[in-house]
Amino acid sequence: MKPLKAVKLFSQIQNGNPVFSKSTEYALRATIFIARKASKEKKATIKMVAEGIGAPQSFTAKILQQLTKKNTGIISSVTGPSGGLYISGEAKKRSIFTVLELMGEIEVIEKCIMGLPKCNDANPCSMHKSYKIIKQELLRMLREKTIEELARSKDAIL
Amino acid sequence: MKPLKAVKLFSQIQNGNPVFSKSTEYALRATIFIARKASKEKKATIKMVAEGIGAPQSFTAKILQQLTKKNTGIISSVTGPSGGLYISGEAKKRSIFTVLELMGEIEVIEKCIMGLPKCNDANPCSMHKSYKIIKQELLRMLREKTIEELARSKDAIL
DNA sequence: ATAATTAAGGATATATTTATCCTCAATTGT
DNA sequence: ACAATTGAGGATAAATATATCCTTAATTAT
Numbered sequence: 003m004k005p006l007k008a009v010k011l012f013s014q015i016q017n018g019n020p021v022f023s024k025s026t027e028y029a030l031r032a033t034i035f036i037a038r039k040a041s042k043e044k045k046a047t048i049k050m051v052a053e054g055i056g057a058p059q060s061f062t063a064k065i066l067q068q069l070t071k072k073n074t075g076i077i078s079s080v081t082g083p084s085g086g087l088y089i090s091g092e093a094k095k096r097s098i099f100t101v102l103e104l105m106g107e108i109e110v111i112e113k114c115i116m117g118l119p120k121c122n123d124a125n126p127c128s129m130h131k132s133y134k135i136i137k138q139e140l141l142r143m144l145r146e147k148t149i150e151e152l153a154r155s156k157d158a159i160l
Numbered sequence: 161m162k163p164l165k166a167v168k169l170f171s172q173i174q175n176g177n178p179v180f181s182k183s184t185e186y187a188l189r190a191t192i193f194i195a196r197k198a199s200k201e202k203k204a205t206i207k208m209v210a211e212g213i214g215a216p217q218s219f220t221a222k223i224l225q226q227l228t229k230k231n232t233g234i235i236s237s238v239t240g241p242s243g244g245l246y247i248s249g250e251a252k253k254r255s256i257f258t259v260l261e262l263m264g265e266i267e268v269i270e271k272c273i274m275g276l277p278k279c280n281d282a283n284p285c286s287m288h289k290s291y292k293i294i295k296q297e298l299l300r301m302l303r304e305k306t307i308e309e310l311a312r313s314k315d316a317i318l
Numbered sequence: 319a320t321a322a323t324t325a326a327g328g329a330t331a332t333a334t335t336t337a338t339c340c341t342c343a344a345t346t347g348t
Numbered sequence: 349a350c351a352a353t354t355g356a357g358g359a360t361a362a363a364t365a366t367a368t369c370c371t372t373a374a375t376t377a378t
Contacts, residue, residue: 020271020275021268023365024275027274030287048324056276058366058367059368080324080325081323081326081373081376082324082325082375083322083323083377084375085374085376087325110178111179113179115188116185116188116189116192117178118189118317121317126317127318128310128313128318129305129310132301133301136298139297140294143290143293147287147290152286155286158284159283160285160286177365203354206354207354216337217338218337219336219338221356224355225355237355238355239344239345239356241346241353242354243354243355244355
C-alpha cells in the first residue's frame with residue numbers, strides 16, 4: 003500500500019480547516035503569551051500580543067474580546083494608559099479547556115466525527131466507539147493542562 | 161469552577177469548524193455507504209448516495225470526484241446507464257486513513273495544535289508533547305480501521 | 319479639565335469553504 | 349447509429365470564517 007497524495011491541487015475542493023479554527027489557535031497562543039509575559043503590574047498591549055504570537059493585530063483584538071467577557075473571561079483587560087491585558091493568578095490555575103470552551107471548540111470535539119447529528123452512545127455511527135476513546139483522552143488532557151503549566155515551559159516556542 | 165458557556169452569541173466571531181471539514185465528513189459517510197450498499201454488480205448512483213448520507217447531491221458529486229481520481233481513488237465509478245459508484249474488494253481492505261489522506265485531512269492532523277508553523281519535536285510548542293500522544297493514537301486508529309470493517313457494522317446508523 | 323493611551327465594539331472587506339447549476343463525455347441498450 | 353442514463357468537470361453563487369478599519373468608551377497622567 004503506497005502512500006497517497008491529497009488531490010487538493012486537482013480539485014476545486016479545498017480542505018484547509020485546521021483541527022481547531024484559526025481563531026482558536028490564536029486564542030491559545032494569546033493566552034499562553036499573556037500568561038507568560040504579562041502581569042497585573044506589567045500588562046501586555048494587544049499590539050505586543052499580536053506581534054508575539056504572529057497574528058494580525060485587529061483580529062487578535064477581536065479574539066481577546068471573547069476571552070475577556072465579564073463573568074466568563076479568563077483574561078483581564080484594562081483600558082487607558084498603562085492598560086492592557088493580563089491573567090490573574092487565579093485564572094492561571096484554570097485549564098486550557100476553559101479557553102477552548104470559550105471559543106466554542108469543546109462542543110465541536112464532542113460532535114460525531116462524521117457529522118451525523120443523530121449519532122450518540124445508544125445510536126452510534128460505525129466510528130463512534132473508536133473515536134470516543136480518542137476524544138476522551140483529548141478532553142482529559144485539555145482539562146489537566148493548566149494555563150500556568152503551559153506558561154511555565156519557557157523553553158517552548160509558545 | 162463552574163462550567164462556562166461559549167460566548168459565540170455575543171460575538172462576531174463564530175467557530176463552526178467541525179473537527180474534520182464538512183467535505184471530509186461527507187467523504188467518510190459516502191465511502192461507508194457505498195461500501196455497504198453497492199457492489200460492482202449493483203452500483204449506487206450519486207443521487208442514492210447523497211440521499212443515503214443526508215448530503216447535498218451536487219456537493220456529494222464533487223467530493224466523490226476526489227475519491228475516484230485515477231491512481232489514487234479508492235472508489236470506482238462508471239458512467240452511463242446502470243453506471244454509478246462502488247468499491248472493489250481490494251479497496252475495501254484499505255483503511256479509512258486513505259480517505260482522510262485523499263481529503264487532505266492527515267496533514268491537518270499532523271500540524272501543530274496551535275498552528276505554529278515552526279513547531280516540531282526539536283522545537284516544540286508547550287502543548288506539543290501532550291498533543292503528540294493523542295495525535296498518534298488517532299492516526300493509529302485511522303490506519304487500523306478498514307472500510308470493510310466499518311461497512312460491516314450494519315447496526316450502526318452509518 | 320485636557321490630552322494621551324488603550325481596549326471595546328460596530329461596520330465592512332476579503333478569503334475560503336460549501337453548495338448549486340449547467341454542459342460535456344462516457345457508457346449502455348435498442 | 350441513436351437515444352437515454354450516468355458521472356466528470358467548469359463556472360458561479362451562497363455561506364461562513366478571517367481580517368481590517370474606524371469610532372467610542374474608559375482610564376491615566378499632566
